Amino acid sequence: xxxxxxxxxxxxxxxxxxxxxxxxxxxxxxxxxxxxxxxxxxxxxxxxxxxxxxxxxxxxxxxxxxxxxxxxxxxxxxxxxxxxxxxxxxxxxxxxxxxxxxxxxxxxxxxxxxxxxxxxxxxxxxxxxxxxxxxxxxxxxxxxxxxxxxxxxxxxxxxxxxxxxxxxxxxxxxxxxxxxxxxxxxxxxxxxxxxxxxxxxxxxxxxxxxxxxxxxxxxxxxxxxxxxxxxxxxxxxxxxxxxxxxxxxxxxxxxxxxxxxxxxxxxxxxxxxxxxxxxxxxxxxxxxxxxxxxxxxxxxxxxxxxxxxxxxxxxxxxxxxxxxx
Ligand code: XMP
Numbered sequence: 630x631x632x633x634x635x636x637x638x639x640x641x642x643x644x645x646x647x648x649x650x651x652x653x654x655x656x657x658x659x660x661x662x663x664x665x666x667x668x669x670x671x672x673x674x675x676x677x678x679x680x681x682x683x684x685x686x687x688x689x690x691x692x693x694x695x696x697x698x699x700x701x702x703x704x705x706x707x708x709x710x711x712x713x714x715x716x717x718x719x720x721x722x723x724x725x726x727x728x729x730x731x732x733x734x735x736x737x738x739x740x741x742x743x744x745x746x747x748x749x750x751x752x753x754x755x756x757x758x759x760x761x762x763x764x765x766x767x768x769x770x771x772x773x774x775x776x777x778x779x780x781x782x783x784x785x786x787x788x789x790x791x792x793x794x795x796x797x798x799x800x801x802x803x804x805x806x807x808x809x810x811x812x813x814x815x816x817x818x819x820x821x822x823x824x825x826x827x828x829x830x831x832x833x834x835x836x837x838x839x840x841x842x843x844x845x846x847x848x849x850x851x852x853x854x855x856x857x858x859x860x861x862x863x864x865x866x867x868x869x870x871x872x873x874x875x876x877x878x879x880x881x882x883x884x885x886x887x888x889x890x891x892x893x894x895x896x897x898x899x900x901x902x903x904x905x906x907x908x909x910x911x912x913x914x915x916x917x918x919x920x921x922x923x924x925x926x927x928x929x930x931x932x933x934x935x936x937x938x939x940x941x942x943x944x945x946x947x948x949x950x951x952x953x954x
Contacts, residue, residue: 631812633819637669640804644673647802648754654746654799655756657682657708658834659696661826662758662805665817669804670756671706678756679709679749683741685734686714687836689861690854699823709749713741717838718845725843727954734835743797755781755799759806760813771801779803830875831909839954843882848935853880855933856899863925864903873915874906878929879942879953887930887937896937899929903941904951912946 653670657663657680670678680700684693700706720737724730746752759767773780779801783792805813817827833839837857841849856878864876879900887894901922906912926939942949 633816636816637820640669641673644670644802644804648674648677651677651753652751653678653754653756653802654752655680656742657696659688659692660829660832661813661817661822662760664822664826665813665820666756666758666805667700667706668704668820680706681709681711681745683711683713683738683745685717685738685836686850687717687838689837690858709745711741711745716741718847721838721845723844727839730838730954731835734838739793743794746797753800754802756802757781759803761807761809764806828871833952839952840877841880842953849880852897852933852935853878856880856929856936859928859932860901860925863921863928867921869921872905874904874909874912875951876903885938889937894937896935898938898940899936900953901925901939901941902951902953909951912951914943914945
């Protein structure tokens with residue numbers, strides 16, 4: 630029978646056998662896959678591993694800080710933190726088109742990744758949190774036709790944007806490649822990852838940048854981060870987090886009139902997007918209890934400056950998508 634302890638031991642042996650004395654690069658994203666991966670690699674090869682965390686500035690409130698703290702203070706795994714917030718926001722300044730926004734974020738990610746990896750020296754291997762379903766999906770694209778070996782052509786955390794440049798084609802270490810998501814979660818839990826990472830809902834690679842419709846500004850990011858945190862807190866508090874595939878906020882670039890105290894307001898609306906789904910391919914809007922919606926709405930309007938209205942998205946997928954961009 631499969632146990633997490635046996636899996637951890639087996640992968641440590643396998644990683645050592647594959648990598649030998651060579652150096653491995655790993656891009657930490659904050660999800661359960663890359664976090665579990667980092668833990669296994671560090672246990673197996675210690676300082677031969679370099680974890681890089683590229684902060685695009687599009688993560689949820691407090692997540693970059695928590696991730697760094699977890700790795701550095703609890704796991705004692707060194708992390709190379711790259712603050713690329715200004716670069717990313719500049720890269721998409723004035724961009725309204727969703728596809729173009731994603732494309733630019735993807736390209737910027739590859740550029741920062743490339744610069745960082747070159748600065749840190751030579752790496753033979755790239756550790757990727759490839760899971761079993763990804764292996765099947767990318768069966769031919771990742772195999773070097775000459776050697777038959779699996780090589781990195783893309784960065785998994787941004788699988789749908791931009792490939793790696795030719796001179797950056799590392800060999801791959803993929804210790805999670807035989808696992809399904811629920812098994813990764815079990816392993817992650819067994820090595821002490823906090824529940825907020827183990828049970829994290831899917832989060833798009835371009836992050837909050839695609840949840841601010843149209844132009845992304847520092848002001849918009851601050852508003853969305855605060856609203857998004859309230860959504861998470863309220864959904865957690867009523868014990869419904871596990872009932873939903875995703876629950877998040879979207880910021881619209883239009884303003885409407887409201888009244889606060891005896892003053893007229895003219896501010897942005899937040900859209901609540903809360904869905905149920907099996908696999909993200911189709912989804913239904915969640916029948917969230919009214920009192921929960923009420924709690925979220927009251928808190929957002931009262932606590933988040935710049936927002937005076939909260940609306941609930943009642944569109945299923947299809948015809949809607951889960952994200953708004
Ligand atoms: P849509 O919006 O297409 O999303 O219904 C389906 C699922 O995919 C997630 N998503 C992404 N995940 N990189 C990712 O890793 C991305 O660029 C990306 N875009 C959407 C989305 O959150 C939902 O769970």
